[in-house]
Amino acid sequence: MSGTKLTPMMAQYQSMRRSLPDDVLLLFRLGDFYEMFFEDAQKAAPILNVALTRRNSVPMCGVPYHAADNYISRLVKAGKRVAIAEQTTDPVPGKIVEREITRIISAGSVIEEHLLDDSRPNHLAAVFSLGKKIGLACVDHTTGAFSVAEFDTRGALLDELARLTPSELLFSDEQHELFGDFRAGQPYDAFAFLPEPAGQLLCDHFSVHSLDGFGCHGLHAAVGAAGAVLHYLIHQLRRPCDHLRTLKVREDARTVLIDAASQANLDLIDSRSGRKHTLLGVLDRTKTPMGARLLRDWILHPLRELEPLLARQDFIAAFLAEPFLHSKIRESLTGIRDVERTTVRLSQGAGNARDLLALATSLDHIPALKEDLISLGTTGPLEHLHDFTQLTELLSSALSDEPPAQIKDGGIIRDGHSAELDELRSASRDGKHWIAKLQEDERRRTGIDTLKVKYNNVFGYFIEITSAKLASATIPDDYTRKQTMANAERFITPALKEMENKVLGAEERAKQLEYELFLSLRQQVCTHLDPLQETAAAIAEIDVLAGLAETARAHNHCRPLLEESRRLEIQDGRHPVLEQTLVDEKFVPNDSTFEPEESLVQILTGPNMAGKSTYIRQVALITLMAQIGACVPAVAATVGLVDRIFCRVGASDDLSRGQSTFMVEMNETALILNHATDKSLVILDEIGRGTATFDGLSIAWAVAEHLHDTIACRTLFATHYHELTDLAETKTSVANFNVAVREWNDEIIFLRKILPGPADKSYGIQVARLAGLPAPVIDRARDILSHLEMHSAKPDAKQRGPKAKNTRPKDMPEPNPPQLDLFG
Structure with a gap:
């Protein structure tokens, strides 16, 4: 529109648009619609599936304001950021309506309930590399959780990001080469990441002289990332951040580290088979959204400190000892809504009267909850449940039983709360009664039995008489004709206009007063922000522990003995997921015993489908459950605390990075060998299967030796x-185990039992037959197998490595010369 003079409204729009980054879409309020213009309209129309139109050659599209939430949700899910320009003054003829950008919505900063999954956090993160350290800052804007950490390697950072799964990730626009390939990553102003201004911004926000009190001394990379996150929220998204009250430093020394591959292999929170086939799915018996989010965090960040784990165990034991109180407490939790996110919405100016009522209803359950917890004899989270009796009484007495979603349309405040509001409502109601009576009086006065007193937004109140009645009726002298319709005439009278002013004036003043009273109530809530956040955290912890107790009771889990050692002893252990989801057969429990001097490294052999992978995962999951403080699926268990859990299982490739199945396997194995310690638990399944037989065997042998000789960690090697x-013959702490099977009439029966000693054979051909391979293929395989067994030789254990011999049957063709594999 360079050659066209802009209208005042479009000039206002263009001014706002220039203040925003190019990738932000501006929704501009025009009456009952949000409109988008120019490139914003062209980008948004196909996402929203709305018509792209033009006015004076300007592309535009719009959505109704009352349905805007659904459309904004689509844009955010499509990866767009959305700015909302609201009307801040009422329309006045001849004067432009004032507008301002009230908020900018991005995937990592949404607080609107309909845009969120209440069972998982919504993280906004930032990463910053400085020297040899990589800093990470993470904010859940919906709850006020704000944390930082530093890492020595990119791999360790990626593992933590896999656990956090941020919706939005910022990095310095000068570090695009380092982080430009990160999921959900986007560049941001490099200045915001500089440690000195970032630290000053954080100090100003928290009103402190130094960040040392938060444990941030020397964490310059983390401080840079944290400052960038805060700068982005305040200056880019224009969000109030008063609810960010503290900064937590995540320390590796306090939690069990689980890399991204191990997290996926153990199906901790996600599974291709669905949520119910994950550890989170079978443990989650929480009653509140806060509890569901906290349990997820516990599973991804188990503890390796004995004291807090014992405190969690004691809490669960108290629940199990008092089933009646346990049931009452869970019933109280059922009535508690998402206090954490509701409080934040209200503090951000986004909450409505329904949020206030939900908060009041939730807080009303706290006195009974505290009383039952005292009877239970527990402390811990109880100390952080604050008393909100006065606030609850205020909200309950002020709010109507079913307040509307809109905060400016009235109907929020209960009768009797405000004398001034009651008077205005009375005036409005009395006026409407007078108008209703006027219709009857005018019908008698005019003799027109179809006369009606009506109302619309254009003319206000008026008297309507049909054209058919006008011909035979005498119109009173005080009637003034206002509008002629096709089939009727509309009139007003001085008395009607006088009462209209009283009625409509009272309604408008009542609505405005209700809005002011609502803002006052919302502000009252904001003065309790710190105790509300503490209370929400305490409720979440109580909810998780009560849910874990429910799981323990329902599935006969035991309290494990935790100690600072390398022992791991499980009696009749069961897979926590399969024991709840297995349908076709009964789960068979198994013992597991790791003794540092006898069976630290355990070699597990047996056929496919016999249950090797299930068993080794079972050991890892029981260990993890013990280190979140939960009871475990076993008759008894002793768990020496681990610092890391590694799980290398299955075969997969990464074509997007040009990595073959074998390369992925070797990368994951290298991660284990380079980072495992003598306190780690290592679960390995089929190392070396992605390459030639003797290459793979040699690698597997060397890996097992390294785990035994150099690292000396608890290892299950299927x-x-x-x-x-043969390693058991030369290695003192290597023990052999096998999965028991029986043969009957050329068929195999899987007994699912783990027994000492090696398996006698693999039964691969029998399993292939069960899978449906054609009979000629099975027969040929048996013939080849007999040749291989006749000419094969075992590795020489004394030489600590396998010997390679030509074991090809005479009638098998020589292999083709090696070909270049373009696909890795």
Whole structure:
């Protein structure tokens, strides 16, 4: 529109648009619609599935304001940021309506309930590399949780990001080469990441002289990332951040580290089979959204400190000892809504009267909850449940039983709360009664039995007489004709206009007063922000522990003995997920015993489908459950605390990075060997299967030796390389185990029981037959197998490695020359 003079409204729009980054879409309020213009309209129309139109050659599209939430949700889910320009003054003829950008919505900063999954956090994160350290800052804007951490390697950072799964990730626009490939990543002003101004911004926000009190001394990279997150929220998204009250430093020394691959292999929170087939899915018996989010965090960040784990165990034991109180407490929790996110919405100026009522209803359950917890004899979270009796009474007495979603349309405040409001309502009601009576009086006065007193937004109140009645009726002298319709005439009278002013004036003043009273109530809530956040955190912890107790009771879990050692002893252990989801057969429990001097590294052999992978995962999951403080699916268990859990299972490739199945396997194995300590738990399944037989066997042998000789950590090594069982002959802490099977009429029966000693054979051909391979293929495989067994030789254990011999049957063709594999 360079050659066209802009209208005042479009000039206002253009001024606002220039103040925003190019990738932000501006929704501009025009009456009952939010309109978008120019490139914003062209980008948004296909996402929203609305018509793209033009006016004076300007592309535009719009959505109704009352349905805007659904459309904004679509834009945010499509990865767009959305700015909302609201009307701040009422329309006046001849004068432009004032508008301002009230908020900018991005995936990592949404607080609107309909845009969120209440069972998982919504993280906005930032990363910053400085020297040899990589800083990470993470904010859940919906709850006020704000944390930082530093990492030595990119891999460790990626593992933590896999646990946090941020919706939005910022990095310095000068570090695009380092972080430009990160999921949900976007560049941001490099100045915001500089440690000195970032630290000053954080100090100003928290009103402190130094960040040392938060544990941030020397964490310059983390401080840079944290300052960038805060700068982005305040200056880019224009969000109030008063609810960010503290900064937490995540320390590796306090939690069990689980890398991204291990997290996926153990199906902790996500699974291709669905949520119910995850550890989170079977443990989650929480009653509140806060509890569901906290349980998720506990599973992804188990503890390795004995004292807090014992405190959690004691709490669960108290629940199990008092089933009646346990049931009452869970019933109280059922009535508590999402206090955490509701409080934040209200503090951000986004909450409505329904949020206030939900908060009041939730807080009303706290006295009974505290009383039952005292009877239970527990402390801990109880100390952080604050008394909100006065606030609850205020909200309950002020709010109507079913307030509307809109905060400016009235109907929020209960009769009797405000004398001034009651008077205005009375005036409005009395006036409407007078108008209703006027219709009857005018019908008698005019003799027109169809005369009606009506109302619309244009003319206000008026008297309507049909054209058919006008011909035979005498119109009173005080009637003034206002409008002629096709089938009727509309009139007003001085008395009607006088009462209209009283009625409509009272309604408008009542609505305005209700809005002011609502803002006052919302402000009252904001003065309790700190105790509300503490209370929400305490409720979440109580909810998680009560849910874990419910799981323990329902599935006969036991309290494990925790100690600072390398022991791991499980009696009749069960897979926590499969024992709840298995349908076709009964789950068979198994013992597991790791003794540092006898069976630290355990080689597990047996056929496919026999249950090796289930068993080794079972050990890892029981260990993890013990280190979140939960009871475990076993008759008894002793768990020496681990610092890391590694789980290398299955085969997959990463074509997007040009990595073959074998390369992915080797990358994951390298991560284990480079980071495991003598306190780690390592679960390995089929190392070396992605390459030639003797290459793979050699690698598997060397990996097992390294885990035993150099790292000396608890290891479960499931393999089809029977040659590895010879390690037990030369390694003092290597023990062999197998999954029991029985043969009957050329069929195999899986007994699912783990027994000492190596398996006698792999039964691969029998499993192939069960899978439906054609009979000629099975027969040929048996013939080839007999040749291989006749000419094979075991590895020489004394030489600590396998010997390679030509074991090809004479009638098998020579292999083709090696070909270049373009696909890795």
